[in-house]
Amino acid sequence: MTTDVHPQVDASGPFAVRADLETPNLLLDLDVLERNLDEMAGRCHQYQVGLRPDARTHRVPQLARAQLDRGADGVSVAKLGEAEVLAAAGVSRMTVAYPLVGTDKAQRALRLAQRCELTVGADSAAGARTLGEVFAAAGRLLDVLLIVDSGAGRYGVDPVQAARVAWDIAELPGVRLTGVLTYEGSVRDAVDQADLTARGRAVAGAMVEAAEAIRSAGLTLSTISLAASASARTVVAEPGVTEIRPGAYAFNDVGQIALGNATVATCAVRVLATVVSHPEPHRACIDAGWASLGSGGLPAMADRSVFGGTGLLVGLPGWQIEQLCAEFGWLRWVGAGPPTALDVGQRVQIIPDHVSMAFAGSAEVTAVRGGEVESVWSTMGPGASR
Structure with a gap:
């Protein structure tokens, strides 16, 4: 590396800040944040795609409110605890985009669903059943999105198994299957910009195809939700995608610069x-x-x-x-x-x-x-x- 500025790194300088701030200190420039929020919300509005940002990225209720105030339809989180804190701060629409399993989680989800519009993810009938039993006993329905593994290899069903698992979940009491979701983390393995775009389009296509297979099997789905800031600007324009859940886009980081x-x-x-x-x-x-x-x-x-x-x-x-x-x-x-x-x-x-x-x-x-x-x-x- 030389002292010359690399093309990927512009010459913008440090933020202007007071000299009396203690260090280390996490700084957030609100003007830059708001421009980032407006840019992504504008893209989603252009393509008529819902925006439900990943609030797990920041875990700050005031920032979730800022995202909602500037065009987001709701937020997504990783854990019920995050959703509970945000609900207490007045956030009314949330997706827990990871599998919830167990009666203890179901009881908390039931209490949370009385305070906000709640959707959760599931990738098995066994996991969804532990939620549905509690909701059915309370005379309620819990909206569920089937989690599909689009290549990240973390959790989720294989796309070819999506229709079968979707039916298994849809037949359970206490739950209502409303769509599919994924985290397309595999796009970060792209070797260049063209590969990044191609991978994003491929994931979007695979998710739309999985949803169509589920619909062809006789179920009604309204949501096809994808989540990665790396590919958000690509997948938002892909036909059939109805929602994106990026997180880092609001703030950006070295990874986003490199991409x-x-x-x-x-x-x-x-x-x-x-x-x-x-x-x-x-x-x-x-x-x-x-x-x-x-x-x-x-x-x-x-x-x-x-x-x-x-x-x-x-x-x-x-x-x-x-x-x-x-x-x-x-x-x-x-x-x-x-x-x-x-x-x-x-x-x-x-x-x-x-x-x-x-x-x-x-x-x-x-x-x-x-x-x-x-x-x-x-x-x-x-x-x-x-």
Whole structure:
């Protein structure tokens, strides 16, 4: 890597922030955030596709409200605990986009469904039955989306088995099958932009085909829901897709830059850190580690000569974060020529590789606009992960 700015990394500088902010600190620029929200909501409106963002990315009720205020139809989450916190904050439409299993979860879901419009995911009749029994006993119906594995290999039924499993779920008391959903994480394995687009279209096509097979078997489905910021701008335009659930798009991160979906200027989140040690010209230490920056692999098409560290140091070409421990990070000079100077006490800003991990490691986020702190919001505590 040289000190020249790489084409994938624009020359946008750090956010303007007050000098008295403590570090490490998770910063959110509200102007950038709102432009990102408006851009995705505009795409969904153009193609008449629903937008139900993944609030698990940020786990901040105020940000879920901002997404709803700027065009989202609802939000999606990973856990009931997240949904419960958001319902308490007034969010009225939610999808728990992961399998819920067990009477304990069913009873919580029943209480939650009395406070909001709730949809949950299921990928087996056995799992859905544990929910349906509780809802049927209460004289209620729970809306369920069949989770389909579109290549990520995490959970979900094989597309060729979708119609059979859909019927098994639809016949259960207490549940109403309303559609299919997937997380197309496999698109992150794309090797270039053309491959990324092709993979997104292939997943959309496979999901539409699975839905048509279910409809041909005699069931009515209204929802075909896909979720990945990596491919959101592709799948939103694919015929048959009715909803997308991206998360990182609102903030962006190094992964989204590497995929060509973002630039430094469209990244709304930075981790503010302080240089606390500079023992040699070519190395330094900051007070932010993986507890603040998070961790997580970059997409396959990321240029490792540009994104080879852990997070992107803004406005410091030639410097990379070489290594992280829980509370500290080690910087190393990898540019051409002698290192550019850093000072002990200097503030630096880092775009995280994976923005959801940065939110997960932070107790609060500092929302700034025009260099001034507008709000400080708490993120959900560990209990929301249940």
